[in-house]
Amino acid sequence: xxxxxxGTGDRKTLLxxxxxxxxxxxxxxxxxxxxxxxQAEVSTTLIYYHFGNxxxxxxxxxxxxxxxxxxxxxxxxxxxxxxxxxxxLLSELQDTAEVRANSAVWxxxxxxxxxxxxxxxxxxxxxxxxxxxxxxxxxxxxHDGSISVDIxxxxxxxxxxxxxxxxxxxxxxxxxxxxxxxxHIHDALARITPTTRIHD
Amino acid sequence: xxxxxxGTGDRKTLLxxxxxxxxxxxxxxxxxxxxxxxQAEVSTTLIYYHFGNxxxxxxxxxxxxxxxxxxxxxxxxxxxxxxxxxxxLLSELQDTAEVRANSAVWxxxxxxxxxxxxxxxxxxxxxxxxxxxxxxxxxxxxHDGSISVDIxxxxxxxxxxxxxxxxxxxxxxxxxxxxxxxxHIHDALARITPTTRIHD
Numbered sequence: 001x002x003x004x005x006x007g008t009g010d011r012k013t014l015l016x017x018x019x020x021x022x023x024x025x026x027x028x029x030x031x032x033x034x035x036x037x038x039q040a041e042v043s044t045t046l047i048y049y050h051f052g053n054x055x056x057x058x059x060x061x062x063x064x065x066x067x068x069x070x071x072x073x074x075x076x077x078x079x080x081x082x083x084x085x086x087x088x089l090l091s092e093l094q095d096t097a098e099v100r101a102n103s104a105v106w107x108x109x110x111x112x113x114x115x116x117x118x119x120x121x122x123x124x125x126x127x128x129x130x131x132x133x134x135x136x137x138x139x140x141x142x143h144d145g146s147i148s149v150d151i152x153x154x155x156x157x158x159x160x161x162x163x164x165x166x167x168x169x170x171x172x173x174x175x176x177x178x179x180x181x182x183x184h185i186h187d188a189l190a191r192i193t194p195t196t197r198i199h200d
Numbered sequence: 201x202x203x204x205x206x207g208t209g210d211r212k213t214l215l216x217x218x219x220x221x222x223x224x225x226x227x228x229x230x231x232x233x234x235x236x237x238x239q240a241e242v243s244t245t246l247i248y249y250h251f252g253n254x255x256x257x258x259x260x261x262x263x264x265x266x267x268x269x270x271x272x273x274x275x276x277x278x279x280x281x282x283x284x285x286x287x288x289l290l291s292e293l294q295d296t297a298e299v300r301a302n303s304a305v306w307x308x309x310x311x312x313x314x315x316x317x318x319x320x321x322x323x324x325x326x327x328x329x330x331x332x333x334x335x336x337x338x339x340x341x342x343h344d345g346s347i348s349v350d351i352x353x354x355x356x357x358x359x360x361x362x363x364x365x366x367x368x369x370x371x372x373x374x375x376x377x378x379x380x381x382x383x384h385i386h387d388a389l390a391r392i393t394p395t396t397r398i399h400d
Binding site: 024026029104107108110111120127158161162163164166167170172173174176183191 | 224225226227230307310312313314315320323324327355358361362363364366369370372373374375376384387
């Protein structure tokens with residue numbers, strides 16, 4: 001994930017924000033470069049110049065969305081591994097327009113990738129990044145004594161992020177409130193503390 | 201869920217199967233009644249006759265997909281509650297064309313409902329049915345001693361089905377093998393047995 005590359009041009013960021021806005025309104029399947037150009041009030045030529053083609057624009061958007069989530073879920077310093085993991089997972093679901101919109105776009109990418117194999121690599125890379133960050137946090141928690149050493153960090157990271165994605169879809173569809181989704185995540189986190197079993 | 205109503209006409213079933221085929225190829229957002237008519241080799245009039253409009257067709261398709269999943273995940277008799285729950289959840293992910301296609305259509309409905317509020321009620325009803333079945337099975341397992349009495353059936357059902365949905369999207373995108381997804385589900389099921397904690 002090249003946060004640096006995205007930062008090199010405000011214009012590029014504006015184009016990616018416009019792409020997210022179009023996706024949030026209409027989804028990915030029907031997305032045309034013309035729609036993004038209209039949203040950003042630029043020419044399609046500029047978009048092709050920066051991203052090559054529609055596939056390049058979508059791959060850059062997945063990275064952009066993943067980086068944004070990485071930014072708003074990153075924990076403050078001074079936390080135990082368990083607290084940091086809790087912060088990372090809980091802040092995936094926040095009652096702000098920014099987080100809801102970002103989650104909706106990521107949800108749409110994941111769903112579209114089921115049918116559109118050209119998105120696989122970028123969705124896989126973003127998922128891997130997320131799992132790797134969570135696994136590293138779990139390992140840190142095992143070292144500082146806040147997370148059980150009986151669990152495998154990679155396996156547990158995959159399970160927790162999959163749970164958050166499953167909850168996220170229901171949350172985005174308003175089948176689940178933010179508080180209710182958070183309570184499910186708290187339960188999952190309580191199960192990986194060194195001594196307790198079910199409760200936190 | 202009115203399995204009876206769907207069963208009253210083979211033609212209606214054929215139309216819903218055709219709708220699933222179109223969705224599996226192109227998704228829901230761009231789905232036109234004309235596409236379904238072409239797939240089923242019937243007139244659009246027949247579709248409007250049976251389902252009223254596009255929204256009616258989609259609502260009936262969600263129910264159809266949910267009923268199909270209910271059929272291929274229902275467990276044989278003679279199992280403990282825990283075994284039945286395992287059967288229900290594990291058989292959501294099977295390496296057959298039928299199950300993959302059905303899961304892909306359900307995944308697409310869930311994702312589209314984030315943007316299309318007209319799908320909310322039908323997606324919510326299907327989700328509720330699934331959660332209710334899982335919760336009832338958990339309660340049965342608590343009565344026969346195969347599932348811990350320390351957990352709340354409804355809460356645990358929501359968490360398990362959300363996990364399966366999160367895993368399902370990755371499985372459908374081939375980021376996760378069937379065996380790997382099943383192993384994650386086994387881990388989650390091992391946590392709700394009366395005595396063990398992490399392992400099965």
